[in-house]
Amino acid sequence: MIERPYTDDDLRIEAARQHAALTADLDFTGTGEQMKGQEVTPGGEVDWDDFRDETFEAAQRSIHELVTGAASLSEWAVGLGADGLEPVEHAVSLQADGRPIVRVHFAFEPGMPEEMRIAFVEGVAEEIARVL
Known part of the structure; x- marks a missing residue:
């Protein structure tokens, strides 16, 4: 049996680093692509696609800023899942x-x-x- 040269904590730290990296360099265009076809309010009857370009782009910019400005909870999220x-x-x-x-x-x-x-x-x- 091969002995593991790393601990469970090492795995959690790396997982948290990778989780955080996923939102650290969020692509603005990708934000808009993720919005396409999605309901504005779950269970509602309005999709993001229903808005005119400038309205959609303003919402896209706001969502992008919220995601990129969000607190990093990666370590917390990984720890919760592991537990x-x-x-x-x-x-x-x-x-x-x-x-x-x-x-x-x-x-x-x-x-x-x-x-x-x-x-x-x-x-x-x-x-x-x-x-x-």
Whole structure:
């Protein structure tokens, strides 16, 4: 048997590096190509293709900027996948002067019941509020 000259952490670090590289040099044209044929709002009746050129291009530019300006969550995403956890839409945000200053996102074991997930998130939010 060949001994592995690398660790699981080494694999995760490289996977996170590659994941981050996928969005680091995003092609502007590719952003528009990805929009073609897609619904503006899932389940809606309007596609990005329905907009005139200047409207489509303005949306394309905004989407491109959002993707390229997004925080790098590659290490977090790879770690979640490796641990078998799934991120959920639940989050706790703290605001000051009308803008978020802290946001906590959650990931759970796939079999955890929704009621337990909600109770956990609410418990965290209540504890943070109690301390502040």
